[in-house]
Amino acid sequence: MRIAKNQVISISSVILLTMGFSPSPGMASDSIISxxxxxxxxxxGVAQTLESNLFECENGRSRIAxxxxxxxxxxxxxxxxxxxxxATAPKxxxxxxxxxxxxxxxLAKVDEASVPVAEVDSDGEEITGYIFADNYFELYINGTxxxxxxxxxxxxxxxxxxxKVKKPYTIAVKVIDWExxxxxxxxxxxxxxxxxxxxxxxxxxxxxxxxxxxxQAQTFxxxxxxxxxxxxxxxxxxxxxxxxxxxxxxxxxxxxxxxxTPSNWMAKEFNSSSWPQATLYSExxxxxxxxxxxxxxxxxxxxxxxxxxxxxxxxxxxQVLLRYxxx
Numbered sequence: 001m002r003i004a005k006n007q008v009i010s011i012s013s014v015i016l017l018t019m020g021f022s023p024s025p026g027m028a029s030d031s032i033i034s035x036x037x038x039x040x041x042x043x044x045g046v047a048q049t050l051e052s053n054l055f056e057c058e059n060g061r062s063r064i065a066x067x068x069x070x071x072x073x074x075x076x077x078x079x080x081x082x083x084x085x086x087a088t089a090p091k092x093x094x095x096x097x098x099x100x101x102x103x104x105x106x107l108a109k110v111d112e113a114s115v116p117v118a119e120v121d122s123d124g125e126e127i128t129g130y131i132f133a134d135n136y137f138e139l140y141i142n143g144t145x146x147x148x149x150x151x152x153x154x155x156x157x158x159x160x161x162x163x164k165v166k167k168p169y170t171i172a173v174k175v176i177d178w179e180x181x182x183x184x185x186x187x188x189x190x191x192x193x194x195x196x197x198x199x200x201x202x203x204x205x206x207x208x209x210x211x212x213x214x215x216q217a218q219t220f221x222x223x224x225x226x227x228x229x230x231x232x233x234x235x236x237x238x239x240x241x242x243x244x245x246x247x248x249x250x251x252x253x254x255x256x257x258x259x260x261t262p263s264n265w266m267a268k269e270f271n272s273s274s275w276p277q278a279t280l281y282s283e284x285x286x287x288x289x290x291x292x293x294x295x296x297x298x299x300x301x302x303x304x305x306x307x308x309x310x311x312x313x314x315x316x317x318x319q320v321l322l323r324y325x326x327x
Contacts, residue, residue: 040257047183057099065152068182092159130300185223194251210306217278221319224254278309
């Protein structure tokens, strides 16, 4: 149940918490929710696993990329880390992908001519895109799903896509920072069982379009949250800058914030004027200096003038939608 802002925490709820009572998975305590002042739906704890792993790495190792569901206190069911088309949509072509043993040392070793062209407009301009996502992307052009990432979680890969479209056109991208602990936004990392991962997205296109602060980025899933009072909303921004990003060995009761995704968010005519601008991140902040999937083709990323973008919190915001109109 979403609690009204002026509701007082009940004495009985406080007593139960003091005695060690914890809500059922997905059901956040009413007394704790009452501290939250935003528009999100709140869940708590681990999600139910629906699919244990979407991806098998044939050559090497990868993190398990599962899909789960979790219910909030109003009974609404949320898919975590996000609804996606990995199993059904056309895949992007890999620039670099260790599991498939695609490991060229430079763009000169990539057969760009063999990349299939997705036709949005039959009489449009043919455009090539170069994409690196941490962890997963789905690319829409004028509402048409052109391609999805070939690796949902790790190892890190990079992609090349081609499409035909007439200007002006709209790029819309769903980006997902995947999670091992479904519903909690965390993974076993850096010596902690529940450590929040980080995201990042960068792309350049042959018509001169690059990712930057003129793109829009809106958050739809944030976790882990240990104190709901750290979540704030200023106009259209869903902010979590003051929330902890430290890892822990006891994160199984963390909260998560979910917002409903508009059904036509990827359409050219969708009005995203209220969405905030994307936040820029450096290569050091994203941590790509040791990732060959990025460094082997850097001339098509930062070398082409593109910047890493995400929402205002690249660590805690796990599902972000991006939009940009090409004039």
